[in-house]
Amino acid sequence: MKVFKFGGASVNSVERIQQMARIVKEHHQQPLVIIVSAMGKTTNALEKVAEAFYAGKKDEALQLFNVIKQQHLTTAKYLLVTQFNACLAQLSDFFTEVEWLLHDKPVRGFDYYYDQVVCIGELLSTAIVSHYLAETGLANEWLDVRDIIRTDSHFRSANINWGYTTAKTLDAIEAQPGALYVTQGFIGATDENESTTLGREGSDYTAAIFANILDAESLTIWKDVEGVMSADPKAFPDAQFLAALSFNEVIEMAYYGAQVIHPKTIKPLQNKGIPLHVKCFLNSALPGTVISSKAVKNLPPIVVVKNNQVLLHLRSQDFSFIGEAAVSRLYTLFSELNIQPSLIQTGAISLQVCLDNRADKIEQLAAAASAVFDVQLEKELSLLTIRHYNAAILTAMTAGKEQVLVQQTKQTVQVLYK
Numbered sequence: 001m002k003v004f005k006f007g008g009a010s011v012n013s014v015e016r017i018q019q020m021a022r023i024v025k026e027h028h029q030q031p032l033v034i035i036v037s038a039m040g041k042t043t044n045a046l047e048k049v050a051e052a053f054y055a056g057k058k059d060e061a062l063q064l065f066n067v068i069k070q071q072h073l074t075t076a077k078y079l080l081v082t083q084f085n086a087c088l089a090q091l092s093d094f095f096t097e098v099e100w101l102l103h104d105k106p107v108r109g110f111d112y113y114y115d116q117v118v119c120i121g122e123l124l125s126t127a128i129v130s131h132y133l134a135e136t137g138l139a140n141e142w143l144d145v146r147d148i149i150r151t152d153s154h155f156r157s158a159n160i161n162w163g164y165t166t167a168k169t170l171d172a173i174e175a176q177p178g179a180l181y182v183t184q185g186f187i188g189a190t191d192e193n194e195s196t197t198l199g200r201e202g203s204d205y206t207a208a209i210f211a212n213i214l215d216a217e218s219l220t221i222w223k224d225v226e227g228v229m230s231a232d233p234k235a236f237p238d239a240q241f242l243a244a245l246s247f248n249e250v251i252e253m254a255y256y257g258a259q260v261i262h263p264k265t266i267k268p269l270q271n272k273g274i275p276l277h278v279k280c281f282l283n284s285a286l287p288g289t290v291i292s293s294k295a296v297k298n299l300p301p302i303v304v305v306k307n308n309q310v311l312l313h314l315r316s317q318d319f320s321f322i323g324e325a326a327v328s329r330l331y332t333l334f335s336e337l338n339i340q341p342s343l344i345q346t347g348a349i350s351l352q353v354c355l356d357n358r359a360d361k362i363e364q365l366a367a368a369a370s371a372v373f374d375v376q377l378e379k380e381l382s383l384l385t386i387r388h389y390n391a392a393i394l395t396a397m398t399a400g401k402e403q404v405l406v407q408q409t410k411q412t413v414q415v416l417y418k
């Protein structure tokens with residue numbers, strides 16, 4: 001059994017879905033589970049629908065949703081002939097699911113509605129993909145992952161109930177010769193059948209969950225890049241291709257914000273020693289990156305840049321030293337608000353916390369922290385992280401930048417700059 005994951009970029013056009021089917025055909029000699037994300041930027045568009053709905057702008061929400069609807073219908077029309085009616089029936093059910101909800105008035109928290117709306121992206125894309133594969137002679141079973149992935153009700157970043165999910169996965173998926181399953185990444189459901197999501201870009205994680213439970217031979221994540229590179233090639237055209245990486249290295253990269261693999265993806269694979277291949281869907285003959293338990297030496301400097309960072313300066317109100325009570329209160333707040341700081345630096349009477357600029361969370365954190373600290377906020381910062389750095393690359397990459405904060409270990413340097 002192998003697991004493949006195709007992200008939004010690999011299903012964002014008719015041609016790319018056709019290319020995906022070619023890849024599946026090439027690898028279909030053995031049982032395959034295919035995890036698919038929402039097409040292109042559909043999740044972002046659905047977020048706008050949820051926001052308009054929650055702001056009481058029903059007509060705007062319906063209008064925005066209609067654009068998404070038409071995009072999916074157009075794609076289905078281009079791709080499908082014999083399977084079109086069956087696909088249309090399935091898409092229409094999902095459209096109705098959202099439209100009913102949008103006609104209601106919000107009575108619960110935003111995150112609940114967010115998940116009920118946003119999960120549709122993956123349901124729509126997989127319906128189209130599954131029917132297209134069938135149309136090209138690749139018989140497959142479409143699975144609603146919400147019947148399999150059971151989560152708690154922590155909407156927008158739900159946690160997996162591994163016991164239930166394992167039993168359901170083994171029930172739903174059989175490793176028979178020729179078996180081909182298509183299902184959604186990123187989404188799940190609670191005991192009450194409410195849809196949940198696992199956190200943005202969470203489809204990689206779904207794929208790792210399936211690979212772990214099914215004891216897959218490998219997981220392949222198909223991307224629009226040659227493999228994992230030493231930096232985002234969109235921002236750094238000179239980035240180097242990395243043929244092999246260890247699980248631990250990729251955990252570090254994801255932790256520091258590399259956008260290439262979702263941070264939760266690695267552990268389920270590492271625990272079972274399942275190799276992760278990151279391959280290019282535009283050219284499946286390229287070898288791609290292999291990520292495994294094997295240590296990889298002599299890596300080049302690996303660069304991660306996170307923009308839109310905020311720095312909170314927290315100073316003790318009476319100029320007393322920052323003690324364990326204050327630090328413990330701060331970490332409790334991170335946990336309560338589900339905040340993962342990008343960087344923390346502790347001084348004698350002050351603490352500095354660098355975070356992603358999520359306005360809602362920053363406001364709540366700043367308000368709660370002001371009970372204990374004097375709080376100041378600095379915005380529009382970027383956080384540069386270099387793993388396996390050397391003096392030359394550090395100098396080159398920080399030239400001309402106003403440095404706000406620097407943190408350095410033997411392996412990793414981080415520079416927050418304006």
Ligand SMILES: Nc1ncnc2c1ncn2[C@@H]1O[C@H](COP(=O)(O)OP(=O)(O)O)[C@@H](O)[C@H]1O
Nearest residue numbers: 007008009223225227228229231232234259260
């Ligand atoms: N270190 C890296 N190596 C390769 N790609 C990276 C890296 N960091 C960021 N990226 C970006 O990740 C993108 C692929 O991820 P993403 O767009 O989320 O794909 P998908 O939609 O398939 O999940 C690439 O186009 C590239 O710009």
Ligand SMILES: N[C@@H](CC(=O)OP(=O)(O)O)C(=O)O
Nearest residue numbers: 007008037043200201202203
């Ligand atoms: N569609 C979701 C989940 C995901 O993983 O997408 P992608 O594989 O395109 O990063 C998102 O955009 O967050």
